[in-house]
Amino acid sequence: MSGIIYVDLQCLQDPECGLSGISSYLANLLEARRRREWWANWKTLGIVDPARSTLLPQHLSLVDEIIHSANPCVTGATAIYINGAPMTHDLHYRLRFQSHPKYFRVAVVHDLPLPESIEHLALCDRIEYLARLAWLRKFDFYFSTSAYAATQLSELLAVPLDKIETAVPEAEDTADLFWNAIEERGEHRGGLAVISRHQRPRLAFLSPNPPETSEAACFYAMAAANRNRFDADVFAGALIGPTPLVGDYDAVVSILANDLPHARLRDVVERYGGPCIVNDARLTDIDFRRVSPFMVQSLTQQALVKQNYAIDAGVLTSCPTVLLEDQELTDAGREMARRRLGTPAETYLVACFDGISQQHRTETCILALEFLRSWNIPAVLYFAGAATPYRSELEGIAVQYNIAEFVHYSSRVASETAYRDLLAAADAGVQIRPYGFGKPTVPLSNCIASGLPTVANLDAAKSCDAPAYVHTVPDVSSPLLVAEQLALLWEAKTDRRCHAAERADYLQTHNFKYYGQRLIEVLGIA
């Protein structure tokens, strides 16, 4: 038999308890395991709280490996969680282990304070005491170091007697008794697999995005697309916190984005670590040392975090959020979409699906349009993005260069119908987002997924694994360079159906199903 033993080492980190009876007891138990053949193929991982003192040197060798995360993924391996002092130290830090039904949870119980002995405590301390008792009750097996403690467990917490093994500290073979009891459960009492797995993994996502935003919607969509592969809950906005860590999840995945700093999510990542999807390769001021696995969405991001932070990241993928039906891509479908937009057939319809902002170089797109018009190309420019205060400045620029009548804005974020119409009707896309640092851009993914020839800056194109029908300009670009690429697309007059094979290839690995598959692979819970 093989598996993982997680050992809570918090009690060994306490300067006062490091050499106390409780700590010595746990140390003896761990040393004894090494002598037992039964455990030869098991790996011991010591859970350490980085916020506490470091372990004494003599304790480092008690386990095979130290982990600083309190939020590991639940992998397919059989796992045991051992806590040598369940009524002390930071309860929250170990909740993920202590609460999880997939671990075989073992508590070494020395003593339980009696309820009457807490009467003098403040209310919050009493609540804390009761919480500890409640969580103690969830263990699967109790090794009581005294008959008195066993009685307390049985009477106070109503723990069934068959879950309790009692030994006395003075006995020479206490440690062997402990391991014998667990081994016996492994051999004869249906195995240690309390550890029955869900049919499908269960995931929790902690997203800083408000639920109504497109970024958060991506995760709902991804979860929906993978309904057959895993179950998922998304905790967004105010729901973020350590609460999901006590859920029956195989992985609690934090999603981080620099543009949406979220104090509570940051706390979760810094305190508990665990799996993290990082949307921005610039790791500003968050401490990522406890994150594992570290996941990004593009090879560019992977290279950047390796280069800048020496972090080995797993790569997921980027996904379009809007997929046109085949019918929408037929000549008839496109003509109908153009009619709805009021765009004549002979007009060169260039569409930008990004938000209107200086960051998205919207001004560059408008000035590129001026070039196109001056070259006698009958271009019009449509923006699907939301209006911002910046729009009036852009309108002034368009007026200044006499192209205002050729620039069209949405009055707000385009409805999905309008967005789809624009994707279907457009002759070319233009997506300039030079600040990306390898972050995939959903609007560009949507253009690619629609087979729409698009002009994009290099970083955006690379981050989205763009096929050849995405023409690139440098990240620091100019209206001329953008216009030249758009002019080439106009002159080529390529039917977008000729990109069908490339588009199909792209869609093979850029969809929510593939995202989900990659995710559980990287998490190690596939």
Next chain:
Amino acid sequence: MSLYIDLTEFLTNPITTGIQRIAGEICKYLPLGKAVPICLHEGRYVALSPKLIAAVGRFFAAGGSVHVDEIRRLGAPGNGHPITISSTSDIVLVPEVFMESRRLHFFSEMPDSILHRHRFIVYDLLPATHPQYFWPEMMPAIFAYHKILRRAICCGFISEDTRNQYYARLVRTNERGGIVLPLGADAFGPRATHSLRNRPLTFSIVATIEPRKNHHLILEAFEPLWRQIAGLQLLFIGKVGWVSSEFAQKLRELAVTNSGFHQYSECGDDAIRNHVQKSRATIYVSSAEGYGLPPVESLWVGTPVIASTTIPSLKGLGSDGIHFVEPLNAADLTQAVLSFLKDDYANRKAEETLRVNLPTWRSFTQEVLRWCLSD
């Protein structure tokens, strides 16, 4: 018919370097009374005293150290009188590049009939064609300036490359118009009459230190050589422009730790000529240029040039005095420097510089004048 020369930028900032140099050199060689200096003031052109042109010429001849007060007095708009450009007979030469919003607005609002009486000298289109080398914040002003150039019907280009870029890319046509006006190579004084032989093992780069000039590549090429060749000297002559903080730090460290490296950020014309003349070769391997004055100025004073093949000013000159590096990379650049360490080769290339046919500022001004008066 009147010929006007627009000196607005120079009068705002009378210096002898950068783009101002061209206006200065024109003034230096412009025959007396051929053109009236003007500047833009409160949305109108103001004609100034013709004496201003001679004063500017003297200012440049003296290296910018004197005559500033005279220029300020003669160039004060209050001492001039407003004029209106005739749409049928006047010509305005605009030898300056401008990004200032009031001047851009002035030209943007100008009717075509008047704008077409202007003769713009076009230096390069690099901010549009190679934006990676420029501040993105400059883009709107650059666009506005280029829009004015696109409306103009008569432009003079300092190189064939710039002319091609203008028509092929900005205007997007196969047609070619305008005129090519090669810049003068003689800013550092008289032409060398004989070549200095067996010069010290010194190589100079005259250029602002910025990414497109490829100083990093030159350092990469020299690093293995410094370890092998005693006395090898590399001089960077030019201000530090926008470079990464890492590269700036590297230069500072090199200047302290490597006795074979020197950086001169403030050099007068005489000092530059002196450094260049004492060099085995100058190096000019810029990735993008509208012209490339330093290599032809180097040839003028008798110093060969190690250059990339894309420098517009060197196209059409053949290979006398020039060692082209193609492809441009550190290894090939190292090989080029090694070639010049051999006295025979260096002396032969130096000798060749004496027979290269180079334009002067006088010939440039004459061409400009002929172009402006050809209407």
